[in-house]
Amino acid sequence: MEEGRLDEVHNVHKDMEALALQKLAEMEHAGNLSDYNLTREDFGLSNTTMTLLHSVLTEMQSLLAQINASHLADEQLLLDLAEGFAQCNSDLSSRQLQSQNLSTLVSGASSSHDACRTTEQTLSGQNGTAWLNYLGKGTEALPQDVRNCMQAYLDGYNPQTAEHLQAMIDCAATISSFFGSFEPSMGTLKDTYFSSLHAVNNQSEDCRVEQSTLESHFCEYRQQLTDSCDAIDTCYQNVNQTWLQLLATIAASDSRREASYTAAKKVICYIQLLQSNLTQAAVQACQDLVVDTSGLAVHIPDPAAKQVCDSSPVADFPCEPAWVQSEYLNKSWYKDPPQIAPDTCISCAARTSTTTTTAPQALANLAAFERGTCAIVESANVPSKVWCVGSSVYGAQAGNKVDLGQGRTATALASQASGNHVCALLDNEETKCWGDNRRGPLGLGDDANRGTGWPVTGMGDVLPAVDVGSNRKVVKLMAGHHFTCAILDDQSVKCWGFSDAGQLGFSPNAVSGGYGNNNDEAGDAPDEMGDNLPTVDLAGNPALDGDAGTQSACAIVQHPTDGRQLTCWGRNWEGQLGRGSVIGDTKSAPTYVPIDLGTDLHAVQVSVGYRSACALLNTGAVKCWGVNDFGQLGRGQPSSVTPNVGRQPEDMGDGLPVVDLGTNAGTPRKAIYIAHGAWHVCAILEGGGLKCWGRNHLGGAHPQLFPSQPNIGDFPNEMGDNLPFIDLGVGRTAVKVAAGRDHTCARLDDDTFKCWSGFVNRFYWQSLSDYDL
Numbered sequence: 001m002e003e004g005r006l007d008e009v010h011n012v013h014k015d016m017e018a019l020a021l022q023k024l025a026e027m028e029h030a031g032n033l034s035d036y037n038l039t040r041e042d043f044g045l046s047n048t049t050m051t052l053l054h055s056v057l058t059e060m061q062s063l064l065a066q067i068n069a070s071h072l073a074d075e076q077l078l079l080d081l082a083e084g085f086a087q088c089n090s091d092l093s094s095r096q097l098q099s100q101n102l103s104t105l106v107s108g109a110s111s112s113h114d115a116c117r118t119t120e121q122t123l124s125g126q127n128g129t130a131w132l133n134y135l136g137k138g139t140e141a142l143p144q145d146v147r148n149c150m151q152a153y154l155d156g157y158n159p160q161t162a163e164h165l166q167a168m169i170d171c172a173a174t175i176s177s178f179f180g181s182f183e184p185s186m187g188t189l190k191d192t193y194f195s196s197l198h199a200v201n202n203q204s205e206d207c208r209v210e211q212s213t214l215e216s217h218f219c220e221y222r223q224q225l226t227d228s229c230d231a232i233d234t235c236y237q238n239v240n241q242t243w244l245q246l247l248a249t250i251a252a253s254d255s256r257r258e259a260s261y262t263a264a265k266k267v268i269c270y271i272q273l274l275q276s277n278l279t280q281a282a283v284q285a286c287q288d289l290v291v292d293t294s295g296l297a298v299h300i301p302d303p304a305a306k307q308v309c310d311s312s313p314v315a316d317f318p319c320e321p322a323w324v325q326s327e328y329l330n331k332s333w334y335k336d337p338p339q340i341a342p343d344t345c346i347s348c349a350a351r352t353s354t355t356t357t358t359a360p361q362a363l364a365n366l367a368a369f370e371r372g373t374c375a376i377v378e379s380a381n382v383p384s385k386v387w388c389v390g391s392s393v394y395g396a397q398a399g400n401k402v403d404l405g406q407g408r409t410a411t412a413l414a415s416q417a418s419g420n421h422v423c424a425l426l427d428n429e430e431t432k433c434w435g436d437n438r439r440g441p442l443g444l445g446d447d448a449n450r451g452t453g454w455p456v457t458g459m460g461d462v463l464p465a466v467d468v469g470s471n472r473k474v475v476k477l478m479a480g481h482h483f484t485c486a487i488l489d490d491q492s493v494k495c496w497g498f499s500d501a502g503q504l505g506f507s508p509n510a511v512s513g514g515y516g517n518n519n520d521e522a523g524d525a526p527d528e529m530g531d532n533l534p535t536v537d538l539a540g541n542p543a544l545d546g547d548a549g550t551q552s553a554c555a556i557v558q559h560p561t562d563g564r565q566l567t568c569w570g571r572n573w574e575g576q577l578g579r580g581s582v583i584g585d586t587k588s589a590p591t592y593v594p595i596d597l598g599t600d601l602h603a604v605q606v607s608v609g610y611r612s613a614c615a616l617l618n619t620g621a622v623k624c625w626g627v628n629d630f631g632q633l634g635r636g637q638p639s640s641v642t643p644n645v646g647r648q649p650e651d652m653g654d655g656l657p658v659v660d661l662g663t664n665a666g667t668p669r670k671a672i673y674i675a676h677g678a679w680h681v682c683a684i685l686e687g688g689g690l691k692c693w694g695r696n697h698l699g700g701a702h703p704q705l706f707p708s709q710p711n712i713g714d715f716p717n718e719m720g721d722n723l724p725f726i727d728l729g730v731g732r733t734a735v736k737v738a739a740g741r742d743h744t745c746a747r748l749d750d751d752t753f754k755c756w757s758g759f760v761n762r763f764y765w766q767s768l769s770d771y772d773l
Contacts, residue, residue, distance in 0.1 A: 009063060012056060013263040016270035020283050023274065050275070057271045060264045067261050071296045074250045078301055081243055085303040088235035092307050095228035102221035103313065109214040110327065116207040117333040117340050123203050124338045127196040128560040131540070134189040137182075146178045194490075197542055201491060201558065208343050214327070215318040219348035222314035229309035236306045243303065250298050262291040319347040319620075319670070319686075341563055344604045344618055346672065349687045366747050367413040367479075368677070368740035369396045369435070370420050373755060374413050375747065386410045386424060390740075394420040394436035395451030395458070402451075403460040404432055414477035414484075417678040417740050418550050418610050423466075423477045423484055430465035431474045431486065434458070439482040440524030441497035443467070447524045467530040468494055480548030480608075491542030492535040493555055496523035501551040502586035503570030505536030538567065539592040549608030549676070551585075552576050556603050557592075565594040566603040566615060574611045575646025576626035582647050596653040597623060609676035614659075620670025621658040622683055625651065630679045631714030632694035634659035638714045659683075660720035661691060677701070677739025680712075682726075682746075688733020690726040690746060693719065700742035700757045702726065728754055 142150070149171030159165045269286035273279075316323040328334055328342045365376040372390015380387050386402035396415065402424075404410060410424040421435030421442060433442040434451040442450060443466040450458035468474055468488060476487035483497030483504060495504040499520050508515045508522040516528035523529055541557035544564070548554075552570030559565050568577040569591040573584050578595040595615075597603060601623075603615040612626025612633060624633040625646035635642055635657065645651045661669040661683060671683040680694030680701035692701040693713035699706030704727060712718050728734060728748060736747040743757030 009060070009260045009263045009267065012060070013267050013270075016056070016267045016274075017287070020270045020274055020278065020286070023278055024280060024283055053271050053274060057268060060267045060271075063264050064261065067257050067264070067296065070253070071257060071298055074253060074298050077246060078250070078298065081239065081246060082301045082303045084239040084242070085236065085306075088232050088239060089304055089307040091235065092228060092232040092309060095224070095231060096309075099221065099225045099228055102217065102224050105217045106214070106221050109210070109217045113207065113210040113214045113327075114331060114333070116203065116210045117331065117342075120200065120203040120207050121333040121336070121338060121340045123196065123200045124340060124560070127193070127200045128338055130189070130193040130196045131560045134186075134193040137186055137189050143178060145174055149174050193540075197491075197560075201542055201544075204558070207340075211343055212346070215346055218314075218318055218323075222317045222348060225309075225311055225314050229311045232306065232309050240303075247300070254296070254298055257296055258293040261293055261296060262289075265289060265291045317348055319345040338561055339563060341602065341618060344616070344620065344672070347670070347686045365413065366736045366738045366745060366753075367415040367422060368417060368675075368738035368743065368745060369415040369422060370418055370678070370741045371743070372397050373738060373740065373743070373745045374402070374415065374422050375745075375753065376410050376413060379751075383407075384409050384424075386413065388422070391420070394438075395449045395453075395456075396420045396422050396435035398422075398434050398451035398459055399454070399456035402434070403456070405461045405463065412477060414479040416479045416481050416548060416550070417676065419479060419481040421479065421484070423479050425474060425477060426465075429473045431468070431477065432463050432465055433479075433484060434463060436482070437524075439498035440521045440528075441479070441482050441484045443484060443496045443523040443529050445523065445526045445529060447521075469531050469533065476543075476545065478546050478548040478553060480553060481550040483548065483553075485536070485546065485548050485553050487543045487546060487555070488535075491544070493538060493543045493546065494533050494535050495548075495553060496529060496533060497521065499587075501571035501584075502589070502591070503548070503551050503553055505553075505569055505586075505591045506534050507587055536569070537591050541565070541592070545605060547606050547608045547613075547676075549576070549613065550610045550678075552608060552611075552613070554606045554608055554613060556606060559594075562594075564602040564604075566597065566606060567592050567594055568606075568608075568613065571611070572647070574627035574644045575648075575651065576608070576611050576613050578613065578625045578646045578652055580646065580649035580652045598654045598656065605674060607674045607676035607681070609681070610678040612676070614674050614676050614681055616671055616674045616683075617658075620672070620686070621668070622661065622671050622674055623656050623658055624681065625656060628714070630695035631711045631718070632676075632679050632681055634681065634693050634713040634719055636660070636713060636716045636719050659693075661685060662719075662721040662723065673737065675737045675739045675744075677744065678741045680739060680742075680744070682737045682739050682744055684734045684737055688735065688749060690728060690734040690737060691723055692726060692739070692744060693723060695742070697742045698757065700744060701739075703756045 152171060157164070157168055159168060266286055266289050269289055273282040273286060316326065324345060333340045334342070367374050369390065372388060374386055374388040376385050377387050378385055382401040384402050384404040386404065388397045388400055388402055390397050404424060404426060409427045411427055412425040413422060415422040419436065421433055421437065423431060423433040425431055435449065437444065437447050437449050440447055444464055448458070450463055452458070468486060472488045472490065474486040475489050478485040480497070480503060483495060483499065485493055485495040487493055493505070497504065499506070499508055499522065504522055507520070509518050509520055516522065517525040522533060538555060538557050541559050543555045543557050546553065546555035552568055554566060554568035556564055556566050569586045570577070571585050572579065572581070577586070579593050580596070583589050597615060597617060601617050601619065604618055605616040607614050609632065612624060612628070614622055614624040616622055626633070627644055628635065628637070628642045629639045633642065633645060645656070661671060663669060670686050672686055673684040675682045677694070680692055680696065682690060682692040684690055694701055694711065696702050696706055696710055696712050702712055704724060705712060709718065712723065728746065733749045734746040735749055738745050743755060745753060745755040747753055
């Protein structure tokens, strides 16, 4: 009720008391105190005054009723607000039910992942056994009689008699009998090995999905539970703040109501005696009137206590050491042989901030060549969905809107930072390449460029698909400089194009019996592709991923007993093969030599540049080796101190330092994707932030640091926390990055693009988003 009205009653009380005392004094002066039966006329009160007094009496009675109603209303306010505390708890209960459902999903996903990895371990063991059987059969000693017969043939038979001729026949029969059974036996063992290998690889892919599902569900569970605890804290804090304010207001109202209620009661007392019997005793009784205000005391209910929200189940979460230890490293499939290593963990922060949660092949929608970039843009007004910008000298740009044939769309792209050709996987599982074909990297049996001129020639339906062999298809493309490699569906690797340093994994002009036009190139002449093209010798290990650079290529393989290994082949003058060896190239050296990346470390992604390479490790760290002329190894040392890394044994293994990507709350930052340009490297970190280092010619690596730092990473204090993130725009994060010769493009979380470089000709580096897609 209105405070003014409560305050006014005190004035009325004073007036009534003064009026009663005045009339009492007048009566005493008149000597009428002995008459106790006086009427109002004896008081000298007019009819008008008496009417007014009656009106005031009515008003006071109404006021009393309102004061009672006001106190009851305040009690109701408290009751209603007390319900707010209960509602906070009720909301938490609802949220906790959702959290429990997610917890159940997490438990199921964890069990599913464990079961998947256990099966993978079993299959891996079977594959290891199959390999040993296959290898053992192939290396077992020949029976003595077969060896004797073969040696006799090698020594040269000189039959003189029929017995000699019969001995020859018998030897031939012995040899024929042995190899007649050896060949099908080896065939069976081979089939068993590759069958078990496919089973392991298929299981591994299934487990990768299971792991991602587990981590994703746990992050959702953590977010839900954390939000629930934050919500009840906020809810309770807000309600309690209002509660305390209301209590203070009611306390003040209580005091005012009680005083006003007492004053109103006394007003009524004075009016009643003025209307009937005005005496000293009556006046004194009104003055001394004690009013019972106990009924006006507001009852304060006890609010419900805040329900406990336990967030301890998500105190450890994906990628945190304790969580990884519990979910992965303590499991029998990791601790017991054959060890099954989990895939790279994707943190909750990265899952929240970016969509980069899939395998590198699924991210092959952006590719940079020497002076341009191609992207798959689903919303583009281009039938193939491939849009290219940049130099059109050799045809890599292919007229911007790339025509891959009627009804054909691209699913993945590949190009190389110092190259000028692009390859695409199509929706019909074919492969097409265009651009610079001077050394046969397009794999079309000639050396004619495709995609040049205006209008563009050699594209669309007239652009042939690359022939990689009977019943074979490409699952991963790796474009190098003047050459191309591909991982096939049987997890073998084939390379074609230029092989001056052994980067094809074989020497085309040294193949037994001749090969095509017998030069250092494969794929530039008829009959050099398809089944005639050899596979890279990876010692029988299936390839999982890889990349190609200027004169070298690398592959991540699955060894049956040692797990994932990284191997590189081609040029090694700068140590880019990471072998700890001074060999110049692999033209006459094995293609398969595992790289030592350090204790318990293996590569989950590799990216190759001009004459250096980097690997993203299972820990989220990055290591680089090879030439260091522009700081691209990120070691904070000039080339005069560290010119080449990887040619000495001590350069590699635990002696090879990780790139300092900075810290977050004192913890080293982790990378989730890397891209090596010609002479600079970029890494997307957890959370979607992007850092680049190396040659910064006109700002091609890091525009914010140009011109103050033409190179980044070649001197101390240029890496780590001193290396700022690339400014991608407010709230924007990177989901893919591609680096060219001196430009960089990033695909952002809102599916737009940002590119930067210092090339004067804008079409070399222009943002893909600037075009009408």
